[in-house]
Amino acid sequence: MSVAAPALTPSTASPATPVLAALKDAALVALIAMILAGPIVGLQTYDSGGQLSLNMRFSEVAIGIVVVFFGRLGLALAERGLQPAAFGVGALLIVAGIALPWPTGLLQVLAIAAGVGLVLRGLVSVYGARRHKAALAAAVAESDDEKSERLRRLITRGLGFLLLAAAVLLPMMPFANSYIMDTAIRVLTYMMLAWGLNIVVGLAGLLDLGYVAFYAVGAYTYAILSKEHGFDFWEALPISGMLAASFGIMLGFPVLRLRGDYLAIVTLGFGEIIRIVLLNWASFSGGPNGIGSIPRLTFFGHPFVRNPPEGVTAFHQLFGLDFSPLHRSIFFFYLILVLALVVNVFTIRIRRLPVGRAWEALREDEIACRALGINPTNTKLTAFAIGAMFAGFAGSFFATTQSFVSPESFTFLESAMILAIVVLGGMGSQLGVAMAAILVIGLTEAFRSLAEYRMLVFGLGMVLIMVWRPRGLLSHRDPTIFINRRKGARA
Template sequence: MMQNFKNSLIAAIMAGVIIAPVYGLQILRRGQETYLQPDWKMIIGGMLLVFAVQMLRPLIKRRKTGAAPRFSLPTFSDKTRHKAILVLVLFAVIWPFFTGRAQVDIATLVLIYVMLGLGLNIVVGFAGLLDLGFVGFYATGAYTYALLYHWAGWGFWEALPFAGMVSALFGYVLGFPVLRLRGDYLAIVTLGFGEIIRLMLINLYGFTGGPDGISGIPKPSFFGYQMVRRSVDGSPTFHEMMGWSFNSQDVVTYLYLMALILVLITLYVTSRLIRMPIGRAWEALREDEIACRSLGLNPRNIKLSAFTLGAMFAGFGGAFFAARQGLVNPESFTFIESALILAIVVLGGMGSQLGVILAAVLLTVVPEIAREFAEYRMLIFGLVMVVMMVWRPQGLLPVKRPQVELES
């Protein structure tokens, strides 16, 4: 008990040292004077929280070898599961017609992160390759559509497959330098790749617009009918074709339904891939590369396929992001985006597609709801990740892998 008290006290003091300079000091001005005022409520509150968590940790953590689990999720048959998925998809389709514009817009952003999470889940969750530069493929897809529109006048549906192919090509090229790297070394190289892409977008001013980016990117059309109030070339718009008055809510709903379709396609393709031989090869590579090689599998081709397919889905997500925003610039593709996408995969459970969807919803919607804590967002985000790594490192909804136990 005394040892636990000492450890908790040390942890609380270290938390105070970290919180004080970052969140516990306020810069105030009185006339010509500037001075720092400590926020003792923030500092002491954080220290007490860490102290209480550390004191309660031995009481909460009661995991004994051979102990029965405290709870277990109910199991369902495939037929019941398919019915539940169908009900959820139908609800997602009709939901935007009964809610406000802000909610639909946030849901569209959630779907973009779901698509990115499912793409990174191939690389990190299935193949076990730590990628910290996934935002580079995201930026490649966004700028591919933006550049094709800016320089060639292509529309969204024409540029979408090219955005996926160009991002897949970048993923394939990135795969070669990292074939012999693992763990931290792999993470550092991929992190550098993401920063190289961002710096190239900034420095190639004459081609990419530099820090200003590219604006005026059009929204996707509906079978050739533009979703705008008035078309530039005089062609009939979607609302004129339908005989409706223009409403910006319809455009937001259309983008949401498009994002939902792209997510469903991504989910279906990735679900099929992990049941195919390539998916089994990814799992073998993740568990043990040496054993994978001894089985006659080629780790080089397996790694390249993981990087290529993951980058392709990131490219699709990037192209849709450019269409939704109407503007792309390098500041939208910083390292924090890669960290957020990786956190979605880790928080949901590496290899778990349902977990990725749940984590994307939590990490996107909760900050929008709790806007009054916006300045403490990263602190809360880091605290949640630390708590998850301590008490549930397998994620919120870990994937269930088949296993066989031999009787001794």
């Protein structure tokens, strides 16, 4: 009579088993990366005196594969519950990315990003485990679940304050230069646009693919008012917002009966109509040449120039500073930061008002919304108008920073980029949209040196986020109204 060998259980399995499985997983992923990246990245064609030549970059491919191996190893270890080892791999990648010499800055950024990602994933896993334990304990004591919810809110608010502090201190950092400041201004502009679109898409549930049209209306309004009628920025800013809001109402009326894909098609057509009108109405908008020499914003009448006109005090003379072209970028940065924060605070506050609750009711079920006595027509129009107004503000700021506007700056790709930020951040989540704006614009700028792979990496990053976080970076959002068993209903 033969006796079968006992099967390995979690209590009797060797500790090395999950480590070996993680190593095999990492090796397989590295092999796939080598097969894919070898011919695409390792072989680069270039023009050499009219002849097509081949440049070998296999050393960079090898280093990239090593980064992929260790990155996947850390993920595999974390998936198998070996959090300390995953933290160690992440820390190793961060230290290697900072301390070691790298052939290209891109590989160094990838190594540091992979290490930071592993550390953050470990923190999320630890936090998730704590929430799971709290949920189990909540069956016995409800107060533990309240503590877990309070901890989650504390972490979210702490992250928001951390991002705000980093933004305020960025111009004071020693590495802050014109390129970094211009990139930060671009990030905050898209963040402001995404927060405006978040009202329409995230709160009211209306898919808008022509949001860039309101952006264009605000930019051209400021360009024409400032150049032809002598308006300054602060005089033209509210007019740009109100005119863009009126265009939002114009869009809202024809599409009140449409939903879903049909609404998306109509809004897409509206955005293209605005762009084509600007492209062909040359006497009004300059046509394809656009409008140039738009007056730049000054510091309350003090220009950012080295040699101001006679009788005019420049910005650096006003404060007794040496002239620096960075002064204008810093002023623009803080201005768009204030405008974006105003949009954020306004959105948070209006969500608690009856109109904000009506948006959420409309998003969940329009038929139930009608049954509750809410007017869907007015609700949709307010969402379109307020979202368009914020886009008009951003367009006015864009015109004064660039000193030039043309229809090429307001294509469908811009609408798609703004919508991608809203979806990736988590529809309805203000902090998630801010993080997504930093990630999306940061990715496009980080891979600017690799022009042929820039959009490939950008698309890959979006796919990975959708795989790991299908509902967005911060999918959880506190409800506007919730019921507490002990304290009763509150808003």
